[in-house]
Amino acid sequence: MAIVTHSSVIFCVMICLIGIVSASNVIPSATTLVSSLIPTPNYSELSSTFYGTRCPRALYIIRREIIAAVSRDRRLGASLLRLHFHDCFVQGCDASVLLKDTPTFQGEQNARPNANSLRGFEFIDSLKAKIEAVCPNVVSCADILAVAARDSVATLGGPIWGVRLGRRDSTTANFNAANSDLPSPFLNLSGLIAAFKKKGFSADEMVALSGAHTIGKAKCAVFKNRIYNESNINPYYRRSLQNTCPRNGGDNNLANLDSTTPAFFDSAYYRNLLFKRGLLHSDQELYNGGSTDYKVLAYARNPYLFRFDFAKAMIKMGNLSPLTGNQGQIRKYCSRVN
Missing domain, CATH: 1.10.420.10 (Peroxidase, domain 2)
Incomplete structure (x- = not known):
């Protein structure tokens, strides 16, 4: 049976550039080579070096904490990847999924796809506190989610990719969109294709x-x-x-x-x-x-x-409707607005 793929020569190059990162490896500290191969949308206020001078230790702290935590609980890596997905598919990658309900505010955590299902909130809160101690009011919760998803995948042996940074955090959430836009595990193929197409993804990317x-x-x-x-x-x-x-x-x-x-x-x-x-x-x-x-x-x-295709699709997903510039805020606590 024929294999639908590119030539073996191309993939020899891809193997070298993407790399195979086992759980025992240390994730490379630099933003990775995958992004140099994959065209990324030109978001003028997102940059792979956004925290280079603002908070140079931020990516190291995230990487260190992810490696330690996922090594103890490998399921946490899957949970953090899912948090990023459930964030980006509802009003963009803005950390709205992290906002808890209050008497005057309805978040997304109790929507049908999320209730009693999403995990990792406490870890993100702890990670945010460690970064705040070094760089107060600089690193957004949305960026933490994006980097944590990437580093979780790498720690579990998956590919690594460049994450463009500079997202800001929303002051709103969308309970109804969480119910309608997150793909259901009961969908047929046509429904899956339609759900991902709504967010700009092809069937292959889905x-x-x-x-x-x-x-x-x-x-x-x-x-x-x-x-x-x-x-x-x-x-x-x-x-x-x-x-x-x-x-x-x-x-x-x-x-x-x-x-x-x-x-x-x-x-x-x-x-x-x-x-x-x-x-x-x-x-x-x-x-x-x-x-x-x-x-x-x-x-x-x-x-x-x-x-290769997963890394490429994750870069695209991480750039879904980010808040930048003067939009949103940098939350001090990821679970509530300032």
């Missing part, structure tokens, strides 16, 4: 970003219908999941999104889909006789293509 499910866990409540009522699922995989998730009860029990190598950021997620081992309905929809089958096959056969 497949690449879905590879984030190579790490992390999901609650039984979001895949129980799949393992009891759907047919396009490996029977042995189905039975193993039914042991974790009984038909009645157990909705908060957890299963790995990637049943093969759940602690490492790799392309096993796509290989699982080839054998009908997608945990979520939306996962298996990527390889179910539809228009994205070829891309899943390409990533399953060529992990370097996935790494």
Whole structure:
């Protein structure tokens, strides 16, 4: 079967430039070479060196804390990547997802896709406090989320990419948009394509970003219908999941999104889909006789293509509607406005 990919010569170059970062490696301190290969939108007030003179230790502090925390709890890396995604897909990358509800303010944390699901808020608060102690009122929560997502992926063995900085934090949140704009795990392929298209992503980019499910866990409540009522699922995989998730009860029990190598950021997620081992309905929809089958096959056969495309899509996602200049604020505490 032919592999849909670029030439091997191109990928020899890509391997050298993107690099394979294992969990035991130290993440390179400089903004990485991926960004020099991938065209990035020209946001005049975002820059890879934004904190070079304003807070030169900021990126080091984030990297140090991520390596230590994710080494202790590898699931935290997936949670921080998801926080960044759930932030950017609702009114842009502005840290609105971090704002907690108050008697006079409704945030996004209790929207259906987020409630009792998102994790890592306390870690971000702790990280922000460490940076504030060194550089008060300089580094935004939105930038912390973007860098933490990148460094989490790298610590778990995934690719690294350049993060443009200078985002500011919102003073608003959008509960309704969190309910409507975040893709549901129950969507069919057409719904997934439409949800990502709304944010400016192609179907191919949607497949690449879905590879984030190579790490992390999901609650039984979001895949129980799949393992009891759907047919396009490996029977042995189905039975193993039914042991974790009984038909009645157990909705908060957890299963790995990637049943093969759940602690490492790799392309096993796509290989699982080839054998009908997608945990979520939306996962298996990527390889179910539809228009994205070829891309899943390409990533399953060529992990370097996935790494490159994932990094490229993450750069694009991190630049969704940032607040810059005089917009927004630099929050002292990420969970509330100043």
